[in-house]
Ligand code: BG6
């Protein structure tokens with residue numbers, strides 16, 4: 370029986386996946402590296418430093434920067450990203466998400482947040498949903514391995530006091546779906562059929578995420 374839902378943040382609850390993309394694209398351009406949306410799919414769910422490494426590799430420049438220089442580049446990306454998220458308000462919940470969160474509460478299901486983002490706490494505060502995730506936000510700095518490793522979702526289940534099989538994970542990233550599957554949870558994806566190939570159930574847009582349908586699929 371399902372007792373909890375573990376949410377990714379960027380691209381599921383709010384459209385920050387787009388802001389990550391824009392900020393990385395702008396940094397990549399300064400480094401003379403071209404990235405497009407197709408390449409960006411690989412960056413979803415991946416930590417800041419790992420994302421930078423993938424971009425540098427994509428431009429054959431992985432050996433051009435020292436560790437310190439890479440830290441500066443990642444900080445530069447984060448500064449631009451933070452300018453975007455500064456403007457986030459409650460109205461920036463993606464379509465259908467407010468209703469979904471309400472349904473989850475009404476059914477007395479538990480919720481946790483499994484985001485790789487160190488900006489996560491700030492974003493949920495601005496979205497005015499932090500009360501829903503009291504004590505159930507996994508700290509990405511505490512992880513030994515990022516997505517696609519299952520650790521972040523397993524920690525989410527632990528924070529909820531649930532067995533992974535009692536949880537559903539929701540993701541927009543390929544790496545995230547792999548992490549949920551490896552954690553032994555039912556995976557729900559939001560995105561294109563290609564990106565969401567490995568999801569146990571997927572919808573194209575957040576407004577199609579209905580708790581009733583999700584539970585029906587997961588408990589089948
Ligand atoms: C994930 C995003 O949620 O967080 C990635 O999907 C991002 O794109 C990662 O790189 C880390 O985010 P931040 O805010 O700590 O740079």
Ligand code: MG
Nearest residue numbers: 377379380541
């Ligand atoms: Mg995401």
